[in-house]
Amino acid sequence: MNPLFSKILIDIARKQLEKKQTNKPISKKQIVPLVRNLQVEIAHAIKEYIFIIIGVFSAGFGLKGFLLPNKFIDGGATGISLLLENTTSIQLGILLILVNLPFIFLASKTIGKKFAIKSIVAIAFLAIVVHFVNYPIITEDKLLIAVFGGFFLGLGIGMSMRGGSVIDGTEVLAIYLARKLSLTIGDVLLIINILIFSVGAYILSIEIALYAILTYLVAGRTVDFVVDGVEEYVGVTIISEKHEELRLTLTKKLRRACTIYAGRGGYGSSGESYEKDIIYTVITRLELAKLQTEIDKIDKNAFIIMGVVKDLKGGMIKKKPLKDEH
Structure with missing residues (x-):
């Protein structure tokens, strides 16, 4: 690592410790784990924002290279923005921000403030890209527009999700409503998009609405391919020598319930x-x-097994409330 960068991280870690213990000397043993944590945070943040940047430029290409010049629409918040852009004089970049703002506010309440901030940054960046970047118009063939416009838009949405944000806020609304109603997240998304396509058929044309459905289906499949489905829960099994530290992080910091299995390693250092x-x-x-x-x-060497969970019932799925929450 760059010596200057290491020195900056050490200084940051030292200041964090000084705030917590003003009258006690700070040892190297205390600073090392904090510096390591900062290194991991920065490395992951860089990776996540690279995903978001790729996602934004991909979505911008789908919008300006295919959908927007040909008056096509899509589902979700992006579809609402495209529909409004076709019926008003407001620019798409502004509409993307305005339409997504209520969903981002909801995300700050249901998922977390960090997620909401990253999503605001991603959506604002997409608005800038759509407004200022001149993408070439690829084709005027309606089938190609629907298929490849949906593909690049779905790729952009999926990559943004991989980076821990959204550029289409209807997924957040779907997660929220699914918790309140006896519906799956997929059902809620379907209802929202049926309404959008129905309005599109009335305002624009039935043909455009039918192509919009095709665009939505392609985008949805692409998102599934990139992130394995935003509407699904993930079961995570963690095997580590530092299981107690991981348990405390899950329950105290992430406020997630977990189950501890009493297991046996099959092959120890002596073969037993x-x-x-x-x-x-x-x-x-x-x-x-x-x-x-x-x-x-x-523990960077922790053995992690992840699998999509199709159905859930009972238990503590939501985050545990903080002690000072009422």
């Missing part, structure tokens, strides 16, 4: 089995990046 605790938790896809960051801070 040995006892070890195994952690299992269930989180949303949008929280996965944060969980991986926290695990890396504690």
Whole structure:
């Protein structure tokens, strides 16, 4: 690592410790884990923002290279923005921000402020890209527009999700409503998009609405391919020697419930089995990046198994409330 960068991290860690213990001397043993945590935070943040940047430029290409010049629409908040752009004189960049703002506010309440801030940055960046970047118009063939416009838009949405944010806020609304109603997140998204396409058929034309459905389907499949489905929970099994530290991070910092299995390692240093605790938790896809960051801070060599969870019932799926929350 660059010596100057290391010195900056050490100074930041020292200042954090000085705030916590004003009258006690600070040892190197205290600074080292803080510096390591900062290194992991920065590395993960860089990776996540690279995903977001790629996602924004991909979505911008789908919008300006295919959909926007040909008066096509899509589903979700992007579809609402495109529909309004076709019926008003307001520029698409402004509409993308205005339409997504209520969803981002909802995200700050249901998912977290960090996620909401990253999403605001991603949406604002997309608005800038759509307004200022001149993408070439690729084709005027309606089928190609629907298919490839949906592909690049879905790729952009998926990459942004991989970076821990959204550039289309309807997924957040769907997650919120699914918790309140007896519906799956997929059902809520379907209802929202049926309404958007119905309005599109009335205002524009039935043909445009039908192509919009095709665009939406392609975009949805692309998102599934990139992130394995935002509407699904992920079951995470963690096997680590530092299982107690990981358990405390899950329950105290991430406020997630977990289950501890009493397991046995099959091949120890002497070739014999040995006892070890195994952690299992269930989180949303949008929280996965944060969980991986926290695990890396504690044990980079932790063995992690992740699998999509199709159905959930009972238990503590939502975040545990803080003690000072009422």
